[in-house]
Amino acid sequence: MSTKKAIVFAVLFFPTCFSLFSQSTRAIKTPGLTGKVDVLRDTWGVNHIYATNQHDLFFAQGYCAAKDRLFQFEIWRRQATGTVAELLGERELTRDIGTRLFKFRGNMHAELQRYHPQGAAIIQAYVDGVNACISESIARPEQLPVEFKLLHTLPQPWTPDVVISRHQGLLGNITDEIKTGRAVAAIGERQVKDLMWFHPKDPVITLDPTIDSAMLSKDIIQLYIASHSAIKFRQEDVDAAAAAGALEDLNNQVAATGAAYTPDMEGSNNWIVSPSRTAGGHAMLANDPHRGIAVPSLRYMVHLVAPGWNVEGGGEPEIPGVSIGHNEHGAWGLTIFETDGEDLYVYDLNPANLQEYRYQGSWVKFTSIEETIPVKNAAPRKVTLYYSRHGPVTFIDSVRHKAYAVRCAWLQPGSAPYLAALRMDQANSWESFREACSYSFIPAENMVWADRKGNIGWQAVGIAPVRKNFSGLVPVPGDGRYEWDGFLLIKELPHVLNPAQGFFATANQQVTPPDYTHWNAIGFNWADNYRGDRINEVLQSNNHITMQELEALQTDYYSLPAKALVPLLSTLAFSDPVTADFLNRVLAWDRRMLKISVCAGVYNEWEKLLAARASREWIPAVARKDIDLQLTTVVDRLQHPGKMYGSDSVSRRDDFLKACFQQAIDTLRAKLGPDTSRWQYGQAAYKHVLMVHPLGRVSNDSMDSLLNVGPLPRGGSSHTVGSTGSSDNQVHGASFRMVADTGDWDNTVMINTPGQSGDPRSPFYKNLFSLWANDGYFPAYYSRKKIEAVTVDKTVLTP
Numbered sequence: 001m002s003t004k005k006a007i008v009f010a011v012l013f014f015p016t017c018f019s020l021f022s023q024s025t026r027a028i029k030t031p032g033l034t035g036k037v038d039v040l041r042d043t044w045g046v047n048h049i050y051a052t053n054q055h056d057l058f059f060a061q062g063y064c065a066a067k068d069r070l071f072q073f074e075i076w077r078r079q080a081t082g083t084v085a086e087l088l089g090e091r092e093l094t095r096d097i098g099t100r101l102f103k104f105r106g107n108m109h110a111e112l113q114r115y116h117p118q119g120a121a122i123i124q125a126y127v128d129g130v131n132a133c134i135s136e137s138i139a140r141p142e143q144l145p146v147e148f149k150l151l152h153t154l155p156q157p158w159t160p161d162v163v164i165s166r167h168q169g170l171l172g173n174i175t176d177e178i179k180t181g182r183a184v185a186a187i188g189e190r191q192v193k194d195l196m197w198f199h200p201k202d203p204v205i206t207l208d209p210t211i212d213s214a215m216l217s218k219d220i221i222q223l224y225i226a227s228h229s230a231i232k233f234r235q236e237d238v239d240a241a242a243a244a245g246a247l248e249d250l251n252n253q254v255a256a257t258g259a260a261y262t263p264d265m266e267g268s269n270n271w272i273v274s275p276s277r278t279a280g281g282h283a284m285l286a287n288d289p290h291r292g293i294a295v296p297s298l299r300y301m302v303h304l305v306a307p308g309w310n311v312e313g314g315g316e317p318e319i320p321g322v323s324i325g326h327n328e329h330g331a332w333g334l335t336i337f338e339t340d341g342e343d344l345y346v347y348d349l350n351p352a353n354l355q356e357y358r359y360q361g362s363w364v365k366f367t368s369i370e371e372t373i374p375v376k377n378a379a380p381r382k383v384t385l386y387y388s389r390h391g392p393v394t395f396i397d398s399v400r401h402k403a404y405a406v407r408c409a410w411l412q413p414g415s416a417p418y419l420a421a422l423r424m425d426q427a428n429s430w431e432s433f434r435e436a437c438s439y440s441f442i443p444a445e446n447m448v449w450a451d452r453k454g455n456i457g458w459q460a461v462g463i464a465p466v467r468k469n470f471s472g473l474v475p476v477p478g479d480g481r482y483e484w485d486g487f488l489l490i491k492e493l494p495h496v497l498n499p500a501q502g503f504f505a506t507a508n509q510q511v512t513p514p515d516y517t518h519w520n521a522i523g524f525n526w527a528d529n530y531r532g533d534r535i536n537e538v539l540q541s542n543n544h545i546t547m548q549e550l551e552a553l554q555t556d557y558y559s560l561p562a563k564a565l566v567p568l569l570s571t572l573a574f575s576d577p578v579t580a581d582f583l584n585r586v587l588a589w590d591r592r593m594l595k596i597s598v599c600a601g602v603y604n605e606w607e608k609l610l611a612a613r614a615s616r617e618w619i620p621a622v623a624r625k626d627i628d629l630q631l632t633t634v635v636d637r638l639q640h641p642g643k644m645y646g647s648d649s650v651s652r653r654d655d656f657l658k659a660c661f662q663q664a665i666d667t668l669r670a671k672l673g674p675d676t677s678r679w680q681y682g683q684a685a686y687k688h689v690l691m692v693h694p695l696g697r698v699s700n701d702s703m704d705s706l707l708n709v710g711p712l713p714r715g716g717s718s719h720t721v722g723s724t725g726s727s728d729n730q731v732h733g734a735s736f737r738m739v740a741d742t743g744d745w746d747n748t749v750m751i752n753t754p755g756q757s758g759d760p761r762s763p764f765y766k767n768l769f770s771l772w773a774n775d776g777y778f779p780a781y782y783s784r785k786k787i788e789a790v791t792v793d794k795t796v797l798t799p
Contacts, residue, residue, distance in 0.1 A: 026795055027795075027796045027797075032059055033056050033798065035051070035052045036799075037797040039795040040791045040793075045755055049061060052306065054308065056125075056306070061304060062125070064302070065318070068300070068764070072317060073155065073318060079099065081165075082373065086373075094222060094223065097383050098222075098223035102408065104413075115414065115416070127163060146759075166442065168316070169417035171410050172409070173342055181207055181216050181475050182213065189205050193205070207474050219395070220395040221395070233694055235699075268287070268289040268290045268334065268508060269287070271503060272449070273502065273503045277545055282742045283450035284550060284741055285449075285456075286553070288554050289334060290723050293735050294691060300314065304321075312325050314738065323424075325738065327428075329452060330429075331450050332447060333447075334448075336443060336446070338444065338525055341409030343472055345406075346403075346475055347404070349402060358479055359480050366403075370383075391411065393405045407484070410441070410442045412463060423435075429455075433457070434459050450740065456499070457497045457498070460494045460495065461493065463490075465484040467484060494516055496513075503540075531719065531720070534556065555721075565606075566586060568639070568657055570587060574661075582599075583661070585598075595715035596680055606664040608726070609660040681713075682713030687713065687716075688710065688730070689724075690711040691708060709769050735752060735753050737750065737751050746779070746786050750778065753768050754769035
């Protein structure tokens with residue numbers, strides 16, 4: 001979709017939104033407040049919260065977010081506290097044990113104060129606001145969101161330790177560490193390095209001879225994996241009678257709102273541009289974090305205003321503050337930066353006492369904690385959790401006398417995901433922003449900044465262990481020979497202020513400059529360069545960049561892999577007339593993965609088949625499940641076939657390309673039918689987005705149609721700047737996008753999907769879905785005058 005079309009679509013969308021709502025004002029008595037709070041809800045569903053003091057501001061944020069996402073809040077609480085089995089039974093016991101094993105257990109007051117000088121007070125106010133909403137909801141159970149009725153449960157109160165839970169964080173590489181260890185054991189270090197793209201340095205991945213590689217295929221980190229996995233509901237979890245009654249209620253409520261609730265309705269990018277390269281002469285910033293596409297959305301937008309606070313943007317609804325956004329001074333955004341904050345340690349156990357492990361020549365006793373876990377339809381389960389000096393013990397092998405523990409940098413104080421954004425929310429300069437960044441431990445990120453003074457800057461953040469004698473890429477013995485040498489100061493991580501080229505972009509690729517010195521705290525695994533290279537290519541070519549051009553770049557579907565691979569087809573020939581016709585069409589194609597393009601659909605299928613066949617043919621069978629070829633490796637070997645095929649390499653490479661291209665045509669013919677005009681990329685039978693609610697396939701068809709959102713056609717791929725993932729149904733990508741104009745904050749635009757609310761009765765449940773799916777934005781107004789002009793609901797919260 002072109003930028004012009006996106007803007008027109010957004011303009012046409014406004015009156016449609018207004019037609020769904022009637023402006024109203026209401027007052028709600030809310031115990032716990034100290035003064036009056038105005039909540040202005042705009043036509044897109046964003047709450048603009050105006051409070052007279054800090055306590056009431058964060059109390060109201062918690063209250064309003066919980067109002068919108070109450071079921072999401074309850075699931076977060078259960079995941080954080082290890083009480084999912086209480087809701088879903090014994091099948092979730094492993095998750096709850098893992099959650100409790102990896103729970104932060106340090107001094108809570110000191111922990112909360114790490115995130116802000118008044119962190120304990122802010123988080124407590126936020127929690128009190130959440131609990132005020134929960135109390136209000138329990139007093140009127142008939143008004144609870146439908147999920148509570150389906151599961152026959154009620155929301156429970158929050159405590160500050162729920163907010164600082166690490167269960168949903170982007171944390172480390174422990175699963176990759178085990179896979180790499182298995183691969184090294186199976187095919188050797190040299191061949192693993194040939195297949196895996198470690199860079200920019202050459203890491204040592206030798207497996208210590210004391211490691212039993214056979215055990216790396218066992219469930220030695222099952223507790224870790226379970227504690228971080230998504231909850232999957234089953235049909236037996238749902239009360240069928242409640243579902244029938246809830247469906248009738250929902251139909252009545254949906255009709256009453258006038259909203260049309262019909263089905264047709266795990267990377268990231270950011271960049272900063274200096275005033276010298278923008279049409280308006282002001283610094284600009286763009287950010288689109290890529291995570292799971294879900295209903296309700298992972299992201300939640302809010303505007304917080306009180307003395308000392310005026311910040312607008314997006315974050316996770318269960319966390320106070322704004323993690324991506326702007327205040328009156330500057331804007332900031334984030335993408336993942338690769339540091340490695342996890343290691344798997346393997347211990348020898350004392351045969352005479354399996355609660356002792358060998359460390360530096362002596363037997364050391366594990367520490368332990370007793371826990372009692374409630375289980376639905378069963379007696380509470382008592383468990384013992386064990387810890388070594390390095391961290392939580394995930395597996396004890398009583399036969400081989402081995403134990404396995406995960407050392408986690410994120411169990412250090414101050415490592416709750418995104419909470420350090422509270423300090424960023426009040427930054428008033430590059431220096432104060434960088435100081436705030438020095439508290440940002442998890443996740444490791446590329447933080448970018450653009451301010452009204454014209455400064456642009458990049459600071460990598462994250463808690464980064466220093467490893468002097470090992471890489472952290474394979475498991476190591478826990479006998480004391482492989483230790484972390486503390487953590488690198490965040491300000492010593494890579495950073496830049498006002499780069500000479502006038503812009504800076506990150507897209508999870510390796511951007512650390514070659515003259516950097518602290519390489520023993522930087523990771524070796526990075527995303528392919530394609531998104532980052534495309535952003536740089538577009539920014540480099542323009543000295544008068546506009547907001548509209550940055551919006552277009554965020555949703556850019558030009559494929560650099562296609563630019564590299566398609567020319568390799570030029571010498572091929574096919575006897576099948578359909579295939580021969582498509583060969584010529586794809587060669588002439590503009591390399592854009594547009595949803596209306598048939599050639600994009602053919603190329604996409606061909607690229608996937610190339611990658612799949614490369615994995616089958618290039619990776620030895622014994623290591624295939626442990627090595628994921630990056631597309632960069634596939635493209636490089638196909639462009640330089642001598643690396644892979646040796647003698648007669650071009651002919652063998654061409655046979656490879658030809659077989660995959662013919663298979664792509666055959667696959668699409670079987671999938672989409674003989675009429676090739678119907679092979680367009682974006683469609684329900686090919687590239688699309690269908691958001692499935694967590695309960696959207698376990699109740700009944702009518703309920704599912706109300707809970708689920710979509711499908712709508714999509715374009716793009718996992719390697720285009722407009723990243724839409726590699727599967728036919730988009731389940732990863734940018735649910736939230738922002739482009740900020742430091743010259744006039746009212747010019748900033750944002751989008752989220754499918755809507756602000758997680759309650760299907762709300763007009764804000766999926767009101768943004770179509771706009772988002774068509775690559776549109778809405779104006780994220782900042783001045784109160786502009787906000788009041790688009791306010792559809794005003795709520796006055798009073799003590």
